[in-house]
Structure formats: C-alpha cells, structure tokens
Amino acid sequence: MEPEQKKSKKIMHGGRNLVILGVVSTVLAVMTTGVSLAIYHNSGDIYLDRSRPGYLPDEEEIENEEENEVEEYSFEKSGKLTAEILAEYLERLQAEIKAIDAYEQPFDESALSDERLGIPVVEPDSPEE
C-alpha cells in the first residue's frame, strides 16, 4: 500500500473513533443521569428539594427566615451537670419549640376539603324522624 493511502486511511479511522467516543460518552452520560434522577425520585429527596421550579421560597419567606434566625446552639456532650445548666438547656430548647408551635395546625385537613378545592359539598342525609 502507498504511504499516502495509509495516511488517509489512518485519518479516516481516527475520525470514526472520535465519533464512537462521542456517542459512547453521550450514552453513558444519559444513562448515569437517568439512574441519578431515578434515585432522586425514588428516595423521596425530590419532595424535600425546594430549589425545584415552582417550589422556590418567595421573598417574604426569605425575609422572615433572616429575621427569625435562631442562634446556633448545641448542648455539650461532656462536663458537669447542674440545675443551672439544665435551666439553660430548657431555655434554648424552648426557642426551638416556639418555632415549631409557630406552625399552627401543620398539614391542616381543611386545605384539601371539597369547599377549599371548589367542589360542591354534599351534606350527609339527615335521619328521618
């Protein structure tokens, strides 16, 4: 075979290999992304992800969060234990409890009631006298 022919064949092969590499990389990327998304969905993490479109916190919420920010605290695992230390512990704990209690009736049943959703409410039949 002529040296020039050999050279052009090598270039052709190189181009083909490059295409194969591109296709394989794309297939691998699609597969791994698919697996990641399946894990993300099946683990339930998707429901905690508030960076999803439509779930982003609004400005008012961000402002409230900044205003109500509680000072970072963690009870020491070691050291003497006195009534004063426990009093401080309870005081700090009350701040967390107050934040929880700020959510009045979380997962309130009325949010999914017929009335709130715009479905006519059917009154149960009154017993005949």
Place this chain on the structure above:
Amino acid sequence: MKKKGLAFCCATVLMLCQCFVSSVGAITDEQSAAIKDHCETIRENLKRVQKEDSRVRVYLGGYYETILSKFIVPLNVRLVENNLSSAGLVENQNKFAAVKADFADDFVKYQRELEELVGMDCKEKPADFYDKLTAVRQRRQVMVKDVQRMRSLISGHVQLVESLKGEL
C-alpha cells in the same frame, strides 16, 4: 337448615357492607360536573397545597433534627457520663427517632399520592379523581398524627428534664 340460614345472613351482611363502602366513596352528579368544570382550578389549588406542604415539611423536619441531634442525644450522653442516666429520657429519645423517621416516610408516601392526583385527568375521570383525593386526605391525616406525636414527645422530654433539674 341452620347452616343455610347462617350462610344467607352472612351473604346479606356482606352485600350491605359493599353497598355502604361504595356509597361512601361515590360522588354526586353535581360534584362530578363541578370537578370537570373547575378541573384546572382544582389542580392549581392542589399544586399550591403541594408547595406549602413541602415548605412545612422542610422546616419542621429541620427543627426535629435539631432537637434530636443537638439537644436530646447530647443530653443523654452527658447524663451517662455523670452516672445520672434516666431510662425515661433514653426511651423518649428512641421513640423520638422512630416517630421522626415515620414522619419522613409518611411525607414521601403522602407526596407520591398527591403527585399522582395532580397528574390525573379530572376532566375525563372525575370519579377516579375524587377517589384518589379521598386517599390523599387519609395520607394527610397520618401526617397530622405524626406531627401531634412529635409534639407530645417533645413535651414529655421537657417534663422529664424539668423533674431531673428538680432532683439536682
């Protein structure tokens, strides 16, 4: 003869039960028409509930995690170190961790059902849509109970710490 009579009674009771169950989930023509007419509005309302619930779950879950990992667990470790271990506080910690896990699992189950409901075609199948809505409501009731159980465990923990403080 007695056996026949007993079988007849059982069959009648079974039929009555089936009638009752089907009438509980059934929707009226008026409701069906309303679901069809306001399908988009209902779905928008459901999406709003989905968003709000997600927010509440994230915040409450965060507070529960803080209470467990930064308060309850370190306190129990310190109590052991000081030879003051309290069986009540340890039991409370175990229950708290278990209910916290239930809260997280139940929320995922609830959100899955809600997601399915939002994706349903309420214009074509209003009765199926309403049945699913009933199932979602039941899941939501479980969430309410989980939140109440968590709050009750927190109160129990506070009481136990108060009494421990009195003993020191």
